[in-house]
Amino acid sequence: METYTRICKESNFHLNIEVSSPFLTTPFWLYSTQVHTQLSNFNKNFNPHSIITSNFNDIINSDFHDFNLIYTDASKNITGTGCAFISGSVKKLYKLPTEASIFTAEITAIKEATIYVESTHIKKALIISDSLSALTSLLSPNPSNEISQQIINIIANSKNTIEFMWVPSHTGIKGNEEVDLLANQAISSTESTVINSLPYKDLSRIINLISNKQWQTQWDHTSDNKLKNIKKTIQKWRSPINTTRKADIVTTRARIGHTHLTHSFLFNHDEHPTCHQCDLPLTIEHLTLSCTKYNHERSILNFPSNIEEALGETNTDAIFNFFNAIKVSNLL
Numbered sequence: 001m002e003t004y005t006r007i008c009k010e011s012n013f014h015l016n017i018e019v020s021s022p023f024l025t026t027p028f029w030l031y032s033t034q035v036h037t038q039l040s041n042f043n044k045n046f047n048p049h050s051i052i053t054s055n056f057n058d059i060i061n062s063d064f065h066d067f068n069l070i071y072t073d074a075s076k077n078i079t080g081t082g083c084a085f086i087s088g089s090v091k092k093l094y095k096l097p098t099e100a101s102i103f104t105a106e107i108t109a110i111k112e113a114t115i116y117v118e119s120t121h122i123k124k125a126l127i128i129s130d131s132l133s134a135l136t137s138l139l140s141p142n143p144s145n146e147i148s149q150q151i152i153n154i155i156a157n158s159k160n161t162i163e164f165m166w167v168p169s170h171t172g173i174k175g176n177e178e179v180d181l182l183a184n185q186a187i188s189s190t191e192s193t194v195i196n197s198l199p200y201k202d203l204s205r206i207i208n209l210i211s212n213k214q215w216q217t218q219w220d221h222t223s224d225n226k227l228k229n230i231k232k233t234i235q236k237w238r239s240p241i242n243t244t245r246k247a248d249i250v251t252t253r254a255r256i257g258h259t260h261l262t263h264s265f266l267f268n269h270d271e272h273p274t275c276h277q278c279d280l281p282l283t284i285e286h287l288t289l290s291c292t293k294y295n296h297e298r299s300i301l302n303f304p305s306n307i308e309e310a311l312g313e314t315n316t317d318a319i320f321n322f323f324n325a326i327k328v329s330n331l332l
C-alpha cells in the first residue's frame, strides 16, 4: 500500500482501490444468484437475428412479464471507458478511468443497476447484460473481483427479487442496442457520473506500466554499466524453446560477465587472470570479441564483432555454441 501511494504521488495519478469484501455478509447457502443464459444456445453467427429476438421476447413474456427490465452495457475505446444502464425512461451514464478494463466497465454497469433497484425499491428486476464473463462472476460464492463481491452482498441482503440475464450483443434486441449507444456516449458525455476507483487487478496493471517506465528511465540514465552494453531495455528477453540448463547457465554468465574462468581469482585471493595468448586481462569481452586464439571459431560461426550483438537477444542461440567451440563452456 505504501508503494502504491508513493507511485501514485510520483506519477500524479489519483485512483482509489475498490472496496473489497471477500467474506460475504450473508452465507452462500442463504441466497442463490439467478443468471439466465438460455440465449447462449443460439449462436448469433448461424441463427437469423429475428429468431434470437423472438426467443428473447418469448422468455420475457413467459417468465419475466412482471419484472422491471434494466439493460446494462459498457464501451471502451482509445479516448476512454464508459458504461450505462436503462430502466424504462431512466438513463444513467458513467465515465470510468481510461485504464479500466472492459470487464470492469461491464460489472460496474451491473452494480449501478443493482444499486438503482435497491434505492428505488423495485420489487422485481431483471438486469440484462451482454457480458457473459461479468454475469458468470456473480455465480461464484467468493469472486476475486471487488465489484462482483459488492453486487453479491447487495443481492444477498436484498428484500427485492433481482435476477440477471445474458443476451447476445448486436442482434437487434432493442434495449440492448439502446444501452450500447448510451455506453458509448458515456465516455465523452458531460452528463456522466465520474467513477474514480478501480479493482485491484486494473490498478496493478497500471502500476506495472508506471514502474516499468520509471525503471527504463533509470536504466537509460545509467552510465558505466557493463550490462547496459548488452541490454538497453528492461523488457524480458525470450528464452529459446529447446535450450538446456547448461546452455542457459553459460549464456547468462557470459552476458553478466561474471564466470569462474574470469572471477574465481576473487575467491582464491589471486591476481586477475591474464590471457596467455594476448597478454591482456582475461574477460568475457576479450574472449568474445578480440582474443586472437579464437579468430577461426569466430569466423566459422560468423560471430558478431560488437558486444551488443554478440551477447544480445538475437544471438542467444549462438552464444553457447561459441563458448563450446572454444572449449571454455565448462569453465564458465
Ligand SMILES: [Zn+2]
Pocket (backbone or CB within 6 Å): 275, 276, 277, 278, 279, 280, 286, 290, 291, 292, 293
Ligand atoms: Zn586472448
